[in-house]
Amino acid sequence: MMKPYLTFLQLIIISFSLLTLYACDKNKPTSPDSAINQNATGFSLPSVLNETKISLSDYKGKLVLLNFWASWCPPCRAEIPGFIKIQNEYKDKNFTIIGLALEDKTDALRYAKEIGINYPIAYGIETVHDVASAYGNPNGGLPYTVLISPEQKILSVFSGFLSEEKLKKMLEKHQSK
Numbered sequence: 001m002m003k004p005y006l007t008f009l010q011l012i013i014i015s016f017s018l019l020t021l022y023a024c025d026k027n028k029p030t031s032p033d034s035a036i037n038q039n040a041t042g043f044s045l046p047s048v049l050n051e052t053k054i055s056l057s058d059y060k061g062k063l064v065l066l067n068f069w070a071s072w073c074p075p076c077r078a079e080i081p082g083f084i085k086i087q088n089e090y091k092d093k094n095f096t097i098i099g100l101a102l103e104d105k106t107d108a109l110r111y112a113k114e115i116g117i118n119y120p121i122a123y124g125i126e127t128v129h130d131v132a133s134a135y136g137n138p139n140g141g142l143p144y145t146v147l148i149s150p151e152q153k154i155l156s157v158f159s160g161f162l163s164e165e166k167l168k169k170m171l172e173k174h175q176s177k
Helices: 002-023 074-091 105-115 128-136 164-175
Strands: 044-046 053-055 063-069 095-101 121-123 144-148 152-158
Touching: 002 095, 044 063, 044 121, 044 128, 053 128, 063 128, 074 095, 074 105, 074 164, 095 105, 095 128, 105 121, 144 164, 152 164
Parallel strands: 063 095, 095 121
Antiparallel strands: 044 053, 063 144, 144 152
């Protein structure tokens, strides 16, 4: 009776090990710290507002804050009002925020309109997760924020709630360079 259980358990362990090896591309960051100073991974994802695509390459020459979020995520919902203020304050200073919603278009758009998000938002479940993984967040924890230089190098990575004050300090540090 025990043998089928062990065989099934062994299959699960082997499958998990193979998936882990397959998912861990040695050329991609595997943690937030390993992403810093790396070239930012390009992406082109659909916008929640229209049928266009949001591409990182369109923002070359600007300081860009990528924020991975979802409307069902309480810390994401808590930090976004501060991001809206920062976008208003810094939009004329060669800076933009790009929101990457880890959910479907309907939910992302509904929340963006409800709260008045004033920066570009792309969406997708699997595609946004893939981009997050490429930026050192393979487990998809939210919120997750990445600051990218005008030359499209990763300057800073922040996992968890990012306060308006901490974000301002990050921006001041990197805008003075």
